[in-house]
Amino acid sequence: MARSTDDYDESDVRIRPGRRGSRPRTKDRPAHLNAVSGWVVAVDRGRFTVRVGDTSGAHRVLAMRARELGRKGIVVCFFGEGAMNTGACHEAFNMAALWQLGPFVIHEYGTSRFAVIYLLSGIAGFVVSYFAGIPFTLGASASVCGLIGAILYYGKSRGGFYGQAVYKQAMGWTIGLILFGLLVQGINNWAHGGGIVGGIFLGFVLGYHEKKRETIFHKILGAGLILVTAVFLGSVILQALYIRFFMR
Numbered sequence: 001m002a003r004s005t006d007d008y009d010e011s012d013v014r015i016r017p018g019r020r021g022s023r024p025r026t027k028d029r030p031a032h033l034n035a036v037s038g039w040v041v042a043v044d045r046g047r048f049t050v051r052v053g054d055t056s057g058a059h060r061v062l063a064m065r066a067r068e069l070g071r072k073g074i075v076v077c078f079f080g081e082g083a084m085n086t087g088a089c090h091e092a093f094n095m096a097a098l099w100q101l102g103p104f105v106i107h108e109y110g111t112s113r114f115a116v117i118y119l120l121s122g123i124a125g126f127v128v129s130y131f132a133g134i135p136f137t138l139g140a141s142a143s144v145c146g147l148i149g150a151i152l153y154y155g156k157s158r159g160g161f162y163g164q165a166v167y168k169q170a171m172g173w174t175i176g177l178i179l180f181g182l183l184v185q186g187i188n189n190w191a192h193g194g195g196i197v198g199g200i201f202l203g204f205v206l207g208y209h210e211k212k213r214e215t216i217f218h219k220i221l222g223a224g225l226i227l228v229t230a231v232f233l234g235s236v237i238l239q240a241l242y243i244r245f246f247m248r
Contacts, residue, residue, distance in 0.1 A: 001105040051179040094140045112222030113206045119225045121146020121198035128194030136187045142195035148173050149199020
């Protein structure tokens with residue numbers, strides 16, 4: 001008795017087995033044209049926890065690699081806060097700011113205190129961001145804003161014609177950051193604000209050359225933070241290489 005095409009379902013489809021297992025007869029493969037970009041935040045035996053969406057509406061999904069994409073189907077990024085930016089434009093802004101602010105902070109505070117201010121103010125900015133309800137964000141802006149905070153403290157504390165000029169310049173940068181954050185969507189103003197406050201506080205605690213020279217404590221603290229950062233970055237690089245070349 002003949003069957004109507006309406007009576008068939010997926011269970012009636014028979015896949016011809018081969019030496020390498022069952023394969024579909026068609027050579028057409030999905031193009032994944034509607035795939036969205038995301039950040040891999042965890043890997044567990046081939047299951048990828050991916051955060052998709054912008055900072056205001058991000059959510060986590062559980063994903064698996066598409067077989068037809070092969071071993072190059074996923075680009076893993078583990079660096080995240082303070083070590084990576086979200087595009088060439090964002091990175092260009094931050095690198096230009098670091099190029100301008102970094103030498104001044106090194107000159108007035110010293111290399112070790114510069115490292116402490118840069119790294120700890122970045123942590124402070126993203127801690128503030130986290131407690132403000134933004135659990136996932138990218139960029140080195142908080143650390144750069146920490147340098148601005150340290151310059152604000154230096155100019156206000158030093159005083160005089162030179163100090164006031166430095167303070168006014170730093171205030172101009174701060175106002176520009178606020179306006180930029182209000183006008184451009186997706187900017188994490190909480191991280192910027194936390195970085196500035198962290199930089200001001202660290203500038204007050206650590207001091208600058210005209211108040212006190214760098215001590216052995218500053219050098220040990222700066223070297224220790226750099227070492228911890230290098231260890232973390234090295235570990236995630238090794239993990240990414242393992243996933244890239246050894247996981248199937």
